[in-house]
Amino acid sequence: MSAVANVLKPQFARFLLAGGTAAGANYGSRFLFSRFVDYEEAIVLAYLVGMAVAFVLMRGHVFDAKGKKLWPQILKFSAVNLLAVVQTLVISIVLARWLLPMAGIVNHAEALAHLAGVLVPVVSSYFGHKLLTFR
Numbered sequence: 804m805s806a807v808a809n810v811l812k813p814q815f816a817r818f819l820l821a822g823g824t825a826a827g828a829n830y831g832s833r834f835l836f837s838r839f840v841d842y843e844e845a846i847v848l849a850y851l852v853g854m855a856v857a858f859v860l861m862r863g864h865v866f867d868a869k870g871k872k873l874w875p876q877i878l879k880f881s882a883v884n885l886l887a888v889v890q891t892l893v894i895s896i897v898l899a900r901w902l903l904p905m906a907g908i909v910n911h912a913e914a915l916a917h918l919a920g921v922l923v924p925v926v927s928s929y930f931g932h933k934l935l936t937f938r
Contacts, residue, residue, distance in 0.1 A: 814865060818929050821860035826921045829853025833917055842913055846895055846920070850888045853921075854880075866937035876936055883931035887924035895920035 833849035840848065858880050862868050868876060898916035908915065 814933075815929060817865045818861070818932075819925070821865050822857060822925060822928070824860060825853040825857035828856045830918060830921055834914075837913075842899070843892065843896065846892055846917060847888065849917075850884075850891060854884050854888075857884075861932060862937065866932065868937040871937070879936040880932065883928060883936055886931070887928050890924045890927075891917075891920040893920075894923050 829849045829852055831849075832852040833845050836845035836848045839845075858877070861880075862876060895913075895916045898919055899913045903909070903912040903916060
């Protein structure tokens with residue numbers, strides 16, 4: 804089945820809903836963490852919050868993998884998300900520190916940059932979890 808056909812499946816819609824919920828937890832918690840730590844550290848901590856929410860929702864409601872061994876899934880989930888957190892961090896920093904200010908956007912630059920960074924790894928994460936994590 805082609806990648807396009809996979810994306811059009813109801814499973815991908817559930818993935819987007821679960822991922823959207825996790826992204827909301829990620830994005831929202833970054834503002835809380837930013838009160839206590841630097842922007843970059845807050846992004847990583849917030850990503851961990853989103854990852855925990857995503858794992859629970861994906862395992863139980865997207866890929867129906869509750870009957871499979873937990874620890875191998877956690878390890879594979881973490882590996883797939885390591886790539887995604889790197890994508891999120893790099894995009895967030897590059898946008899907030901350089902590209903948005905160069906474009907004259909300084910108000911809320913960190914918030915806008917982090918939102919973009921959270922959205923970028925959606926498709927790569929779906930296929931990583933479908934083909935590796937929850938098989």
